[in-house]
Amino acid sequence: MLDLSLACADMDLTAPLKNGTVSPKGIDLTTLNYTSAMRHWRCLRHQEFDVCELSMSSYLLSRTEPEKYPYTAIPVFPHRLFRHGYMFRHADADVDDPADLAGGTIGLRNWQTTSGVWMRGIAREHYGLDLADVTWYVDDTEDVSIDIPDRFEIRHTPEGRNIEDLLVAGDVDGAMYPVLLDSVTDPDGGVDRIFPNYADEEADYFLETGIFPIMHTVAVRNELLERHPWVAVNLYEAFIEARDYALERAEDPRSSTLVWARHHLEEQRSTVGSNLWEYGPTEANVAAVDKLQEYAEYQGIVPRAYDLDELFFEPTLDEEQLTKGYPSGTHQER
DSSP states (O other): OEEEEEEOOOSTTTHHHHTTSSOOTTEEEEEEOOOHHHHHHHHHHHOOOSEEEEEHHHHHHHTTSTTTSOEEEEEEEEEEOOOGGGEEEETTSOOSSGGGGTTSEEEESOSSOHHHHHHHHHHHHHHOOOGGGSEEEESSOOSSOOOOOTTSEEEEOOTTOOHHHHHHHTSSSEEEOSSOOHHHHSTTSSEEESOTTHHHHHHHHHHHHOOOOEEEEEEEEHHHHHHOTHHHHHHHHHHHHHHHHHHHHHTSGGGOSOTTHHHHHHHHHHHHOSOTTOOSSOHHHHHHHHHHHHHHHHTTSOSSOOOHHHHBOGGGGOTTTOOOOOOOSOOOOO
């Protein structure tokens, strides 16, 4: 058995790998749970993990210096999220859609965060926001070093303050942030979503584009891939098995504390279908990766769009060999 470390979030799609319900063939995993920001930093800055759930945009950026960032991804996408619900505005700001933030100020975690790349891209493509006509404030330093084009005005938050402080005080007009701000759920917080009915907006976006935005991929240390190339496909298959187990459990209303979990699941399927969590080089995944790269290139995060075989370990792109099927939908006790 090969002993490997895996850093990934604690969520239903990966829980079977973390609790031992699913084990990759020939691999003994030590799983580690950190926040996304901490996990990405420790992987990209210090190469601490053998396998890591990693920010997709930071991974794209890392491909410009592969010797400095010695990881290659497999086409597994355990974290995806629609992002209209994470566009915020100060409650008194006259903002009804992202285009109204032109000439104003918007807060971000940092420039390369995948959620920010998607939100800025969507705001520009679908709502007409000129990204160069905004002053951008960022909370954090970049995980991977980047030269942001001069056409974008970037400022750091003042010492002792963060984006939420600035937004609540009205010192920035809006924010595009990777997590839900506390002030949004506080009736007296002074911050609102730009799209109050964000789920409807996100459903319309999906029906128009077919894209379920990819946030994270899974990257493997290059040294391992060189010495044990079989590791990539075995990990890929294990992530699929873990995903399928999670989707099977979701069919059972007893698996969730949500009272109307089954109703929400059926409503979701009627709107966006049942294949949102595809892994591998499927048509939908290629479209999502291509769109993210289009946004990343315009925003100065990558110099060009990469081909799939430049991004992902080639044996995991062999569709004839790999199985990407979904469970039958009938929950099975294990």
